[in-house]
Amino acid sequence: MARNARTRAISRRGWLLAGLATPLFRGRAAENLAAVFDGDMLRPVAPALHFLTGKALDRLESAQTVVFLSQLTLFHEDHATVFRRTPQRFFVSFDIWEERFKVTIPGALPQSKLGLTAAQAESWCLENLAISAWGMAPERLFWLRFELRTADPKDLSSVVGDTGISISGLIELFSRKPGVKDPNWVLETRLRLADLDRSPSRRARIG
Numbered sequence: 001m002a003r004n005a006r007t008r009a010i011s012r013r014g015w016l017l018a019g020l021a022t023p024l025f026r027g028r029a030a031e032n033l034a035a036v037f038d039g040d041m042l043r044p045v046a047p048a049l050h051f052l053t054g055k056a057l058d059r060l061e062s063a064q065t066v067v068f069l070s071q072l073t074l075f076h077e078d079h080a081t082v083f084r085r086t087p088q089r090f091f092v093s094f095d096i097w098e099e100r101f102k103v104t105i106p107g108a109l110p111q112s113k114l115g116l117t118a119a120q121a122e123s124w125c126l127e128n129l130a131i132s133a134w135g136m137a138p139e140r141l142f143w144l145r146f147e148l149r150t151a152d153p154k155d156l157s158s159v160v161g162d163t164g165i166s167i168s169g170l171i172e173l174f175s176r177k178p179g180v181k182d183p184n185w186v187l188e189t190r191l192r193l194a195d196l197d198r199s200p201s202r203r204a205r206i207g
Contacts, residue, residue, distance in 0.1 A: 033187035035144055037196040041130040044072065044146045046187055049126075052092070052101065052118040056150055056183055060094035060101070067091055067151045072131040075143040083142065086131040089151075092121065138193040149184035 034045040056066050068090045074083040091104040095114075101121040102114035105128055113124050129146075136142060 033144065033146055033189040035189070035191055035196060037133065037193060037198045038130065039199070040132060040134050042133050042144060043130045044126055044144070046126060046146065049185060049187065050118070050122060051148060051183065051185060052122055054183060060092065061096065063096065065091055065093045068125070068148055069151045070129060070146070070148045072129060073145045073147070074131060074133070074136070075145065077141045077143070079143050083136065084131060088129055090125050133193060136193055141190055141192055143188055143190050145186065145188040147184070147186050
């Protein structure tokens, strides 16, 4: 009887500690990554993320074009089961005379923006990332992960084909440990659609 009482006390204590720890974990995650619910799309928000720095910036200032590969992944609450995954890539170059950046998003309808500061280029990249939340229960918790890394020509040949980005190739790439010359960033947070302010879709606002 005493043993059962002690077990219940330990169990209760464990639940209390878990309840205290969870908000702290979510608070730290929110500082790194948040999301905007834009129509039926989730767009990452990461104001503290700066990726046009370090080795990537050194390459840009040496007149090299740097390719960034990214993927957004939605996981169910178990943090293991993938609900949806969306890839993207950016080509970034630097005008050494104007000291401004150019970003190009290739594809069937390519987009390009030039004359940008580093902060503007980083913001424009994130603004053009999105993953569909269609089919997700608004009251269920889920995880959003944002991954970004630079890519060398060898990486591109295994990831990008005639039909665009290979999901399986991108998953394999992100599962590998990056080299010292390949900066990478991984941010994630836990969210509920019901907790997010929903804004009209970009298409509706433009129309």
